Amino acid sequence: MRKQPRAAALLTIASLSVTLLTPSAAFAWGTDPGEGTTPPAEDSAQGTANGPELGAEVTRTRIVVTQSGSGTAKPSAGGLTAVDPNWNPPACWYEPLATPQQLKDATEHMNKGDLFSVNFGRRWGKDLLVDAFDKGDATFTDTPTKNYNVGRKGMFWRAVARKDRANDPEILDCSKNLFWQKAGTVPDDPNAPTAQVLAAYAYDKIRVPDTEVELKPQGTSTVNLPTWIWLDKTVFKDVTVRAELPNTPLYAVTTAKPVALHLEPGTEDAKTFPASGDCPVNEDGSIGTPYAKGASGEDPPCGIAYLRATGGEPYQLKASVTWEISWKGTGDAKGGLPNGTFETTQDINVQEIQSINR
Known part of the structure; x- marks a missing residue:
């Protein structure tokens, strides 16, 4: 059995919300860009990695949504309430997070005491990130790398949780640490993103006009x-x-x-x-x-x-x-x-x- 990284113990659900919502200067990507906004393309990243603005919360996603139809016509439009009270959309999934250069630059810019959320229960300091992704120590990740895989085509992926499920034990099913994925591929994992996962995410973004008869x-x-x-x-x-x-x-x-x-x-x-x-x-x-x-x-x-x-x-x-x-x-x-x-x-x-x- 692989031993857990030092200073990286799994948090309890009771303390999980603190990690998600009030992290100290944490480095992580995924900024919920908003409707009609596209995050930087993979090759455009220049390693801008200063400050917690790069994503302190692992409940923020990179999914981009755009809407058309009658719900866009009125500013008073609102969201839908599911008729089925037992509907249970996915609590978490994995997403591309950072290019090799982004991860390298973020690590190099980290100060003492800064933490990087590698999944919902673990936050690593600079030393652990260097060991796992620069030195290639397999103790800390399923996909160890050398020099952050700079020059290779692909991205590092991390789990993302729905904001309304941040304290749900189900999000711990997405337990992989930050891991490497080749460009153009999707992880072979039960919690990998799918079209249906995106459809469920889009459901929450639907805005319809007021029912003023x-x-x-x-x-x-x-x-x-x-x-x-x-x-x-x-x-x-x-x-x-x-x-x-x-x-x-x-x-x-x-x-x-x-x-x-x-x-x-x-x-x-x-x-x-x-x-x-x-x-x-x-x-x-x-x-x-x-x-x-x-x-x-x-x-x-x-x-x-x-x-x-x-x-x-x-x-x-x-x-x-x-x-x-x-x-x-x-x-x-x-x-x-x-x-x-x-x-x-x-x-x-x-x-x-x-x-x-x-």
């Missing part, structure tokens, strides 16, 4: 008079998020398609149309039907009839759209993910028309 009558409804509700087809279009992992061939495109609107009147003194409160999406992408003059005596295909007037406080009409999620990616891989919902609330005032008999 159109109402007729607007402003104030009337007791027993149906309120027609609809959503315009030009607003609710498919939303796509592309996630790709630089320095690998991996990508995934995750698509959210609106498939239903659910209404909750905010009071038991109401009747929904249809009775289930579920309004399906029409063939043209719209939901419900706009009110047409002369239709006041008809039941709307999507709507609500309030049976009691509001008494000072408006009813809270909740409207949630269900989005069907699918993905496709590298090597013609494809599949589905749990449907997601996005809900908004609107104030509804209801009046009662008084009649006088003489």
Whole structure:
């Protein structure tokens, strides 16, 4: 059995969050570049390795995401809540982290007391990094190297955890120390990144427009008079998020398609149309039907009839759209993910028309 590196004992879960969130001057890459931003290409790295800005947290990823569709049109767009409460996306995976020159320069710039997170439970000082990646001491890594592999094509990889799983014991499954991987290849490991891993990551980045439904009558409804509700087809279009992992061939495109609107009147003194409160999406992408003059005596295909007037406080009409999620990616891989919902609330005032008999 390989002995563990000195001064590099596995941390307990209780102390793991301290390592991830509040490291001392640590050297590590992976800065969550944000939508539409591409990290430096492998050959462009010049070894800029000063300070903890190079990535103190191992919960920050290099995955690049870009979104298109209706969710980009409104600044008030929000994320989805998975319908399946048991959905468990991957807690961790491995990613390319540093070129040989980047690792060499980072090590040379380290000061006494600086630590480098080589995985979730181990943080090495300069001496250990030199032993493992400059001198090639096999005690400290599965892939020892000489002179940091400068001149070879490839990158050093490290595990990354989802931010919402930073204290989850499952992330310790990604237990490899910083290791070498040849260019254009992916590790042969159960926790290696895949198109499906990227699709699940993209799921969290989906942003959809607020579910602010159109109402007729607007402003104030009337007791027993149906309120027609609809959503315009030009607003609710498919939303796509592309996630790709630089320095690998991996990508995934995750698509959210609106498939239903659910209404909750905010009071038991109401009747929904249809009775289930579920309004399906029409063939043209719209939901419900706009009110047409002369239709006041008809039941709307999507709507609500309030049976009691509001008494000072408006009813809270909740409207949630269900989005069907699918993905496709590298090597013609494809599949589905749990449907997601996005809900908004609107104030509804209801009046009662008084009649006088003489």
